[in-house]
Amino acid sequence: MNAPSASSKLDRSDARRHRSDARRQYWCDTFTLWRRNKLMVVGTFIILVLLVVAAAAPLLATQGPFDQISKDRLIPPSAQYWFGTDSLGRDIYSRVVYGSRVTLLIALLVAAISTPLGMAIGVLSGYFGGAVDEFLMRTSDVFLAFPKLILAVAFAAALGPGVENAIIAISVANWPSYARLARAETLTVKNNEYIQAMRVLGASNLRIMIGHITPMCLSSIIVRMSLDMGAIILTAAGLGFLGLGAQPPTPEWGLMVSDGRDFLVDQWWVSTLPGIAILIVVVGFNLLGDGIRDILDPHQRQN
Amino acid sequence: MLQYLSRRLVTLTITLLGIMVMTFFISLIVPLDPLASIAGPQAPQETVERLRKLYGFDQPVYVQFGKYVSRLAKGDLGESFQTGRPVLEDILAYFPATIELATVALIISILVGIPLGILSAVYRNSIIDHFARVFSLIGVSMPVFWTGLVLLLIFYFKLSWFPEPGRLDIMLIEPDEVTGFLLVDAIIAWDWEVFFDALWHMVLPGFVLGMWGMAGIARIVRSSMLDVLSQEYIKTARIKGLAEYKVLTRHALRNALVPAVTVIGLTYGGLLEGSVLTETIFSWPGLGRYLARAFLTLDLNAVVGGTMLVAFTFCFVNLIVDLIYAFLNPKITYGE
Numbered sequence: 343m344n345a346p347s348a349s350s351k352l353d354r355s356d357a358r359r360h361r362s363d364a365r366r367q368y369w370c371d372t373f374t375l376w377r378r379n380k381l382m383v384v385g386t387f388i389i390l391v392l393l394v395v396a397a398a399a400p401l402l403a404t405q406g407p408f409d410q411i412s413k414d415r416l417i418p419p420s421a422q423y424w425f426g427t428d429s430l431g432r433d434i435y436s437r438v439v440y441g442s443r444v445t446l447l448i449a450l451l452v453a454a455i456s457t458p459l460g461m462a463i464g465v466l467s468g469y470f471g472g473a474v475d476e477f478l479m480r481t482s483d484v485f486l487a488f489p490k491l492i493l494a495v496a497f498a499a500a501l502g503p504g505v506e507n508a509i510i511a512i513s514v515a516n517w518p519s520y521a522r523l524a525r526a527e528t529l530t531v532k533n534n535e536y537i538q539a540m541r542v543l544g545a546s547n548l549r550i551m552i553g554h555i556t557p558m559c560l561s562s563i564i565v566r567m568s569l570d571m572g573a574i575i576l577t578a579a580g581l582g583f584l585g586l587g588a589q590p591p592t593p594e595w596g597l598m599v600s601d602g603r604d605f606l607v608d609q610w611w612v613s614t615l616p617g618i619a620i621l622i623v624v625v626g627f628n629l630l631g632d633g634i635r636d637i638l639d640p641h642q643r644q645n
Numbered sequence: 646m647l648q649y650l651s652r653r654l655v656t657l658t659i660t661l662l663g664i665m666v667m668t669f670f671i672s673l674i675v676p677l678d679p680l681a682s683i684a685g686p687q688a689p690q691e692t693v694e695r696l697r698k699l700y701g702f703d704q705p706v707y708v709q710f711g712k713y714v715s716r717l718a719k720g721d722l723g724e725s726f727q728t729g730r731p732v733l734e735d736i737l738a739y740f741p742a743t744i745e746l747a748t749v750a751l752i753i754s755i756l757v758g759i760p761l762g763i764l765s766a767v768y769r770n771s772i773i774d775h776f777a778r779v780f781s782l783i784g785v786s787m788p789v790f791w792t793g794l795v796l797l798l799i800f801y802f803k804l805s806w807f808p809e810p811g812r813l814d815i816m817l818i819e820p821d822e823v824t825g826f827l828l829v830d831a832i833i834a835w836d837w838e839v840f841f842d843a844l845w846h847m848v849l850p851g852f853v854l855g856m857w858g859m860a861g862i863a864r865i866v867r868s869s870m871l872d873v874l875s876q877e878y879i880k881t882a883r884i885k886g887l888a889e890y891k892v893l894t895r896h897a898l899r900n901a902l903v904p905a906v907t908v909i910g911l912t913y914g915g916l917l918e919g920s921v922l923t924e925t926i927f928s929w930p931g932l933g934r935y936l937a938r939a940f941l942t943l944d945l946n947a948v949v950g951g952t953m954l955v956a957f958t959f960c961f962v963n964l965i966v967d968l969i970y971a972f973l974n975p976k977i978t979y980g981e
Contacts (some may be wrong), residue, residue: 480656480659480660480663481663483656483659483660483663484660484663484664484666484667485667487660487663487664487956487959487960488664488667488952488955488956488959489914489915489917489918489955489956489959490918491918491919491921491922492917492918492921492936492952492955492956493952495921495936495937495940496668496671496940496948496952497671497674498940499940499941499943499948500671500672500674500675500948501674572785572786576786576788576789579788579790580788580789580790580921580922583788583790583922584921584922584925584937584940584941585941586940586941596788596790599788599790599791599794600790603794606794606797606798606802607798607802610798613791613794614791614794614795614798617788617790617791617794617795620788620791621783621786621787621788621791624786624787624788625782625783625786628782628785628786629782
């Protein structure tokens with residue numbers, strides 16, 4: 343009876359090697375696909391720059407984001423003030439630099455709140471089916487019945503303005519699409535044989551859902567989330583612009599565009615430059631999202 | 646089809662009820678006391694209490710909700726704290742301007758988006774394709790409010806090619822209101838000066854609002870066109886010697902446009918939400934600007950009523966889109 347156990351030991355180490363080889367191959371393929379997709383490289387670069395700027399904001403900024411230099415109000419872009427100054431004499435370049443933190447914070451927190459929420463609801467709904475499914479999906483229908491911005495604005499208005507409430511409001515408007523996706527994914531995997539096997543072995547519903555179904559939903563959720571990032575940032579900036587998101591003196595880009603509206607004709611830089619920052623970051627996220635979708639697409643991997 | 650329609654109507658009813666619950670919930674979570682804003686900060690306690698009774702804020706939540714639904718059933722959305730007029734009246738007065746702008750924006754985005762998507766797919770990887778893709782990438786990435794400001798700055802303030810924000814030149818007299826749509830009213834009144842001025846005023850906001858839709862439509866048309874062009878029957882059509890433009894128009898385009906219908910429907914919803922920002926910038930007297938103001942001043946009845954109306958419209962548009970889709974695509978049979 344010794345021989346079989348020895349061979350199974352061998353098998354196991356073999357299997358482990360195969361697995362690690364396969365994993366390395368996977369990441370190599372991913373890297374090749376990434377490098378080949380030039381637009382995605384551009385997107386990645388933009389987001390990396392955003393991360394660096396947000397992390398090193400105090401080093402990159404030439405002034406504090408709240409410093410008001412009252413003698414230098416509404417100065418056009420110059421060597422001293424790269425993007426000019428606003429009506430309170432604050433350096434717009436420094437505020438744009440610090441604004442990257444606000445934007446990043448909003449985008450990441452919205453993703454961190456709405457994806458797990460949507461995923462949990464979707465998996466529950468798809469796994470149990472029946473009345474639970476009906477209730478949860480009709481609820482998500484109601485949320486989907488509102489255009490996203492309108493729902494976010496309504497919630498932001500009701501909760502009161504501020505960055506935290508903007509994050510909650512956008513998350514509220516965002517979760518249903520993730521729930522839909524996770525539900526669809528759950529429905530396709532829940533009747534697979536390996537799930538049946540788990541059940542026969544006596545695994546609890548919770549364990550099956552967390553350990554074996556949720557991971558199957560992850561890749562499509564990640565794709566959707568990365569495609570949504572740009573839209574989330576645009577919504578947050580829109581809230582800021584309307585005065586329902588970040589409040590002054592927060593250096594939020596949407597709010598800064600709104601600040602410059604009264605000086606649009608003669609001091610164009612106050613409004614337009616922070617808007618360009620929004621545009622570039624959203625372009626970056628959209629390129630990255632498109633790229634991630636392509637990379638995770640199994641058809642692409644074949645060739 | 647009939648069965649599908651009836652099932653669809655049932656879920657629509659449930660959704661509409663849900664929308665009522667949701668809007669009611671929004672009005673509940675407001676942390677500020679709306680009474681304080683009506684009565685003013687210095688109002689004596691008794692006045693506030695009297696108002697609380699008057700508006701029914703002293704009753705339990707479920708009673709308030711019941712009253713809310715029965716009020717809605719009568720078409721009563723309450724009074725706007727801001728204008729002092731019934732919200733429904735306000736909304737009906739502002740809605741046509743929004744619909745008109747959104748429709749113009751949709752037409753612009755279809756007229757630009759579909760040809761762009763087709764050209765992009767037919768001349769894949771050419772300069773046209775690259776241009777179209779960059780254009781649609783930037784189109785979906787631009788903040789609407791920023792685009793609006795930049796275009797105003799360039800084309801109104803600097804170049805004066807387009808007129809000031811608003812619906813009509815202040816020197817012109819609005820035609821008698823029949824439909825509320827300025828363009829239609831101008832035609833009815835046979836007032837071409839007003840018609841062209843109104844149209845001229847619509848170009849910039851329509852373009853800003855349509856920019857986003859254009860990008861989405863061009864994207865979907867491109868990808869579905871590419872999809873169709875790789876099908877066997879297109880090859881067959883080419884092999885049998887059909888002229889290329891006939892292959893494209895008769896065989897490819899027809900099938901490629903089916904998915905575009907869905908996107909166009911969704912775009913209309915997106916245009917409704919975009920109108921909040923666009924109308925604010927272009928001083929457009931529509932629902933979007935009314936809503937933005939209501940949100941800012943926490944004019945609760947207007948917020949709830951306006952949000953609800955937008956959601957209802959959105960649902961209705963989606964229903965129509967689904968029906969058109971079912972009609973266009975014989976492969977889909979619902980309700981079996």
